Amino acid sequence: MIYLKFDKWTKHIIEIIGFPFTLTNKYINRKRQINEIGQRIKVEDKFIHAIVYGKSDASYTVILDAGLSCCSLDWHYIQPQLSDFAKVLSFDRAGYGWSSTVNTPYTSEDVVADLIHILKELQLKPPYILVGHSFGGLNMRLFASKYPEQVAALILIDAIHEKRYLSNEWDSVRKKSHKKNLNLFRFGYLTSGIGLPKLLKQPVGRKYLPEPYQKYIDYIGYHPKSYEAVYKEFLYSEESALQVKSSKALSTDLPVVILSSNNADPTWVEHQGLLSQLTQNTRQIKTNHQHSIHLENPDLIIETIKELMN
Numbered sequence: 323m324i325y326l327k328f329d330k331w332t333k334h335i336i337e338i339i340g341f342p343f344t345l346t347n348k349y350i351n352r353k354r355q356i357n358e359i360g361q362r363i364k365v366e367d368k369f370i371h372a373i374v375y376g377k378s379d380a381s382y383t384v385i386l387d388a389g390l391s392c393c394s395l396d397w398h399y400i401q402p403q404l405s406d407f408a409k410v411l412s413f414d415r416a417g418y419g420w421s422s423t424v425n426t427p428y429t430s431e432d433v434v435a436d437l438i439h440i441l442k443e444l445q446l447k448p449p450y451i452l453v454g455h456s457f458g459g460l461n462m463r464l465f466a467s468k469y470p471e472q473v474a475a476l477i478l479i480d481a482i483h484e485k486r487y488l489s490n491e492w493d494s495v496r497k498k499s500h501k502k503n504l505n506l507f508r509f510g511y512l513t514s515g516i517g518l519p520k521l522l523k524q525p526v527g528r529k530y531l532p533e534p535y536q537k538y539i540d541y542i543g544y545h546p547k548s549y550e551a552v553y554k555e556f557l558y559s560e561e562s563a564l565q566v567k568s569s570k571a572l573s574t575d576l577p578v579v580i581l582s583s584n585n586a587d588p589t590w591v592e593h594q595g596l597l598s599q600l601t602q603n604t605r606q607i608k609t610n611h612q613h614s615i616h617l618e619n620p621d622l623i624i625e626t627i628k629e630l631m632n
Contacts, residue, residue, distance in 0.1 A: 326427075326554065333512045340516040347517030347546075354541040358420035360394070360412075365439045371420035372413040372440050375405030382474060382631055383446045385437070385465075386412040389456030389614075390559075391552040392527045393419035393542065396455070398535055399620035404627060411446055413437070415461075417551025418526075419542050428554055430562035433461040434468060449474035451627060455616055457482050457555070460566050463600075466576065467569035475577040475630040476600075479623065480585070480613050483593035487563035496589070507553040514549035526552050578604040579626050583613050 337344045360373030373394050384404055388396040394412040404410045414421040416428050416436070424432075440446075450473050454462030459481025466473045485491045492500065510519050510526070519525070525543030530536065542548055555562075572578070578601050582594040598606040607626070611618040 326557065329508065329512065329553075333515055336512055337515040343516040343518075347515065347520065350517065350520070351541070351545055354537075354544075356537055356541050359538070360420075362420060362422075363440055363443050365436050368416055368422040368424055369420075370413060370416065370422075370436050370440055372411060372444065373401065374409070374411050374444060374446070375401050376409035377405075378409070380407065380409040382449055382451055383409045383411065383441075384451045384453060384627060385441075385462070386410065387415075387433075387452075387454045387458030387461050388412075388418075389458055390555060391418075391548075392455070395419070395531060395535055395538055395542075396528070396614075396616070398531065400616055400623055403620070403624055407628070408451070408631070409446060411440070411444070413440060415551070415555070417547050417554070419548075423547045423550055427558045427561065428551075429558050430461045430464045430565050434465045437461075437465065438469075448472035451475045451477070451630060453477045453479065453623070453627070454481055455479040456613065457559070459597075460484065460562055463572070464566050464569055466572055467566075470570075470573045470576070473576065475579070476572070477579045477581065477623070477626060477630070478597055479581045479615050480583040480594075481580070481597060483596050484563035484566045485593060485596070486589075487559040488567070489560060504556060507549075507556050510549040511553040514544075514546040517544075519549060520544045572601050574602045576601045576603060577630055579630065580604065580606040581615050581622070581626070582606060582608050583615060584610050585613065 358371050360371055362369040362371050371394065386397045386401065393414045397412045401410050401412055415433055417423040452462040452466055452473060459478040462476060466476050513519060525539065526548035527543055528539055531539050580594060580598045598604050609615055616623050
């Protein structure tokens, strides 16, 4: 927390020194501003943006949680099609998309607490099918652990295993990689107020999405709060990993599907194997796709969800 306070002061100083750039960046952000697709729900001292599709009488509610740096727009291929046979919720974690920021650390526990509030507010009833991509997999696993009676199935799309963010599990290569990424996210956060990441064309999340979504990306992808969100999420990723590690084991009969990419890194392959042992009712689907399987092959995700419903 002290580290983040120091960064906030540093960011503020940079914005004062580069005052003309700060004003220009604010003007551009205001000019690009576009209203949210869904609705913003009051959760304690913040607003969380959520998108809901589907019929109210659907038997299942599908919850979609995107990966690190990504938001609800990640599910634009999948959510509309899922709504034909289920109630579907996608949302932006604090700071991402159209959700407001928080002044405290934001971890998987906070995501789950916000999600429970949203589900009650929108009257989205269980059973829930949880779908988590990458970092979102940690959040969905924690949800399934805390509320097993409400969860019908869990789908992890090339998801992170908690060991990836536990520093005592790292070798020298992983330590170097983590430090590099942390410094990159920190640089983006510190300079986001003066618009440097925008000048370098380095948005948070996806650079390109098909129309009509690109205009949304051009706004939220370069907004300073998005850079703050991804930096804080990565900064406190070990805390989130520890929360998942210390949580109760999933119900042994819970249906779980692991969708794995073609990542040949030995550690990644090992972690996907560990995820495939989460329950006695877990199966792994190995694909030839890269990390964002839900964007490369949305039909695979849709069919997997349909199978679990049946």
